């Protein structure tokens with residue numbers, strides 16, 4: 001199941017190297033701005049592209065992934081809002097189980113339905129404990145998932161959820177305040193969760209300033225994901241990547 005990309009994530013974690021991922025929502029890009037995003041990402045040393053969205057209404061997913069493949073070697077990881085967002089043109093798939101919610105369908109139900117299709121895709125499958133943290137406003141993910149996010153100040157709940165996810169076999173934990181969150185996840189929560197698990201920790205949702213990306217990494221995040229802020233200002237890619245990569249590597 002897990003191989004190349006997951007190995008690179010764990011190796012980077014062991015070395016204390018932080019990664020920066022640009023989130024691309026196929027509904028919000030065109031060939032023209034994709035080319036610009038790819039160029040800026042290559043120049044900035046972006047580590048991964050996460051591709052997906054809560055809805056993905058357009059049929060641009062395959063094309064968008066092919067365009068990335070054609071123009072650069074940055075690995076593409078699917079971040080699907082539903083099983084229909086599986087594409088053979090990606091390198092890997094975040095196989096998400098919404099462990100912060102109590103919606104059986106998103107914990108296991110949709111996985112059962114799509115299992116043969118996902119297996120046949122040939123993608124590298126990365127089992128991921130997905131935790132939605134309250135970001136101060138209802139986001140698409142909180143609405144679509146029909147599940148209550150973890151309150152932003154309940155660090156212990158986040159910590160225990162991540163620990164349980166890891167013990168259940170999840171290879172990654174992704175804490176997300178939701179796209180366009182008003183409040184990003186606190187460094188305090190990131191620090192507590194990061195100390196209680198050994199698998200790589202992905203953090204996203206509402207990160208709009210490079211300084212916050214840096215502080216999140218210092219607190220223990222291994223991968224920082226930014227989507228919305230980059231859609232608004234693609235030039236932010238350079239500053240975000242520089243901030244994440246400036247975190248000192250462990251001696």
Ligand code: 1GP
Nearest residue numbers: 179180204205206227228
């Ligand atoms: C959302 O974590 C991602 O699922 C990124 O959030 O779009 O707010 O950067 P933003």
